Amino acid sequence: MALPRTRRFLWAVFYTFSGILLLLYTFSDLISLSPCAFIYSQDNCYRGYLSEYSFDVDEALHPDWMKAISDDANITSLSIPGTHDTLTFDIRDELFQCQNNNLSAQLRAGMRYLDVRGRLVDDAIQIYHAEMFTGYSFVDVLTTVSAFLDAFPSEAIIMRLKEEGHPHGTNTITFEQAFLQHIKAEGQKHRFYAPPAKAFWPLPTLGTLRSGILLLQNFAAPQSGPHGLIWGSNDMILEDLWIIPSLEHLYMKWDAVEHALTSAADPANDDNAALYLAHLSATVGVLPIQAAAGGINGSVEGINDQTGRWLDRGSETGTGGRTGVVIIDFPGRALVDAVLARNKGLVARGLDFDL
Secondary structure, eight states: OOOOHHHHHHHHHHHHHHHHHHHHHHHHHHHHHOTTTTOSOGGGEETTEEOTTBSOGGGOOOTTGGGGBOTTSBGGGSEEEEESSTTOTTOOOTTTOOOSSOHHHHHHHTOOEEEEEEEEETTEEEEEETTEEEEEEHHHHHHHHHHHHHHOTTOOEEEEEEEOSSOBSOOSSOHHHHHHHHHHHTTOGGGBOOOGGGOOOSOOBHHHHTTSEEEEEESOOTTTOOOSEETTSTTEEEEOOOEESOGGGHHHHHHHHHHHHHHHHOGGGOSSSOEEEEEOOOEESSOHHHHHHBOTTSSSBOHHHHHHHHHHHHHHHTOOOOOEEEEESSBOHHHHHHHHGGGGGGBOTTOOOOO
């Protein structure tokens, strides 16, 4: 027996509406699984955050950009991109992840400052971010950096090594002793800049540092230190406002970054008296990814984008100047290029500096 016309119509509406709901739920599930899949510029999207100056540093390729810089250029006169909490790229907890590309990709992209945070665990230095183990050791860092410098001997690395919290496990040596044992056992002691009588001032030229590592020592070294520039000493001008109450207060961080970059760019300060370092990173009231890329809904612009646009404007108007070391979470190709562009005035005669 045929259904009355009204009932057939209602069933048709029901099935159509059910199909639409099923499609919406399916689409929602797809977005939750891959929030960047439906965004046109996927290279600049990560975990649903979209940022023109973030996430795609693996698309940059500047493995030997220092090759074009004069040997006699002071390391303090360079504009150097780097990463904050460099080894956190395999961590999935958003509270602790600060990178989304591995160390080799960072180095190939042009990063020459590394933030390495170690904890003494059973007489070996393992890499942590606070209480979160990254899955990597200091030996892993040395192996990767050494292979890179062997391939590109024109380059130099600035490495902060911080003792990240109290030792774990059973230890018979200090953090300093473990550091010395690691660099000796891995055949890397020669890499670390060690001036006569450990006189780290005046700060070295690029020519002196090529194929080597300038250590920024952020650990106690009573046995035979110093092993590098002491973190937080008068040898560096440091911007590190990392406690931001909320996303709406991110302007506080940008004010600090802009002031640091402006100071570094002032020719009167380019006297090789100190190394300028500016952290673009922040946390506590914001996630690292929010500080870098801004709000997931685009309501607040991230520090990476504000910094990139500021640098690009300065280069376009000829009001640039050095940046010093720029330390970045989730860096992107455009931001790295913007930092490196500030080195054009240091290029040796007859060499090209193409980005």
